Amino acid sequence: MREGNFITTTIESLIGWARKYSIFQYPFVTACCGMEYMAAAASRFDIDRFGAGLTRFTPRQADVLFVVGTISHKLAPVLKKVYDQMTEPKWVVAFGTCTISGGLYDNYAAVQGIDAIIPVDVYIPGCPPRPETVLDGLMKLQEKIQKEKQKWSLKK
């Protein structure tokens, strides 16, 4: 089939709609941002109403990897292994300034931004970010999932 005709774009938007409202997340929680992640998952600022409330603690069954908190050089191989074990399609969210650029810690121990290790889709800034910012970032991720194009041809 040629790319971009009426039937494939309707099916693509249907697949995108189904994927964005059923997110299985893997929270890789290390430090203080974990407290705001817990607050965003609890009953006042609910992420379950966006369809993202079910945490699967195994990378084989998860879609989205939330990296929450500072990553040190000792923990970097573990993060790469978890990312490699996830199956396609997969997305990565960098939560908090320590994962975007190292944050306050400009020294020998912290990785200065996790996009030196794995590719990142959405960046959520703040130290720690308020839960309203987390929900805004989640909605941007949902827009990105909706627009993703599928490959319809058989050649690789």
Add this chain to the structure above:
Amino acid sequence: MVIEKIAEKYSLNKINTSDEIPSFYCERGKFISLFNELKDEFEILLDITAVDFLGRRNERFDLVYLLLSLKNKTRLRIKVKIKEGEKLPSLSKLWKNANWLEREVYDMFGIEFEGHPDLRRILLYPEFEGHPLRKDYPLKKSHPRLPLLRPERE
């Protein structure tokens, strides 16, 4: 007072500090017999740490031991001056948390302890070279464990 009698018996030098904790300098030779006697009075070993005086005086490191006695409600601070490369006996038979506290001092400063059951790095990883809290280690020098996809600081 118990502390005064012990200080006289081992001829320790008194130090002036800004808080109300009595502090003394001890020599390396009398170290282990002093702590064997202090074990009866002081139940808890609070902390072991070190300070690096590079270039400011002859003996490079200053080891600081902090003890707490709940019967008499006092604390006590004992300091020992050592040069680079010298070793001290380990206290892991008298207080059990000295095991991990001495491993942390070895990891950060490179000071070794004799008789320690398991002396290896605790907060950093085996591929790390050097001891970070020494004054001649630069702040931003890192040893990455993985090849990075972009230069670290742009």
Add this chain to the structure above:
Amino acid sequence: METMLLNIGPSHPAMHGTIQIKVELDGERVIKADVEIGYLHRGFEKTAENRSYMQVLPYTDRLNYVSPLLNNLAYAMAVEKLLGIDVPPRAKWLRMIFGEISRITDHLTCIAPIGMELGAFTVFLYMIKAREFLWDVLDATTGARLTTSYIRIGGVKADVPDNFEELLKKALVEVRKAVKDVHGLLSKNPIFLKRTRDIAVVTQAEALSYGFTGPVLRSTGYYYDVRKAFPYLYYNEVDFEVPLGERGDNYDRFMVRMQEIEQSVRIIEQAFKKIEKGPVKSEDEVVEAYEAIKASHRGKYLDKKLELNPNLEGMEKEIYDQIMAKVPQYILPPKEDLYRTIEGMIRHFKLIMSGHGLRPPEGEVYVPVEGGNGELGFYIVSDGSDRPYRLHLRAPVFSIMSALGKMIEGHYVADVIPTFASINMIGGELDR
């Protein structure tokens, strides 16, 4: 006998922190365990040697991140002892109230995962809901929910807002309700009792030899609390008790924390009566900043109250003396002086710029404070310059974690995670 090696790795479902436990199993019983820490080492002590005394303060918030105001308190008290300055009484009462609020959030955040990991998800939701009301109180006074930097060197940052009383009373009502509900759900529940009674028992002699302090030591029956033994602030003028346990197992550690929440609520109510009157404010008229500046161009000095930016509410000049010490060479001037007079600007400049800044005399100091997990203290060595020469944190969790390998020997694999949860390990404090 063949044994199996199992790795409970650095990224695991328990909501506590990154730690690696390698256990050797015979069937389902643990024979030997090896604990590896250091996955959150961020280099705090080396960074603090390159920053001035005021710039280290935001780093102390992120150490024990469930009770951040208690770390600020420990650091501020150590530096004030080194400088030799004294804090006004209203600031001490405010420090006590906010310190106890932090202790309540620490215990709530510890009990919530204990329930969740044993299968009771409702306990998690009730405790986090109560914590949100306390964070509303912090948000209205300090401006941030988690990393506040409220307790500064010389006093506190700002005074309480106008609706403080109703926010605080609502928060305490919600905390009491949540504790009562969780008592009804867990304390006499036969499933909970079977899973936590007589697991990981620690005797008093072992606890003292491993250097335990705080709720974990009090659950074995030994009475040591820094607030009663070496009192600081106004803890010898309020009336509270210290709960003790009997056997030192997981159930006693849980019950000691639940009862400490109740005692902290009592302290807050008594301390609130002392500051109920509010700061002494006058009823003069308020003038905007540009009018004062235009009048100063004409040579006149308008001696009226300035209207400040709403982000600086609570820091007006007339209440500044009641919350900050009055020592010009170490403490920043109030904002009206900074914006209007040249002497205020010079004083501010000389305290902030690198190379100048607050210089304490030479010496060393250690001041202990009762943190959420035990005795917390900063050991600071100063050599007369504007940066600390050596800064070391005595972390209470470090000594307690050295006993974890011994505590889980002989029990099942399913008991490893609840034991680890009852110790309340916080990665920022353990690894610094």
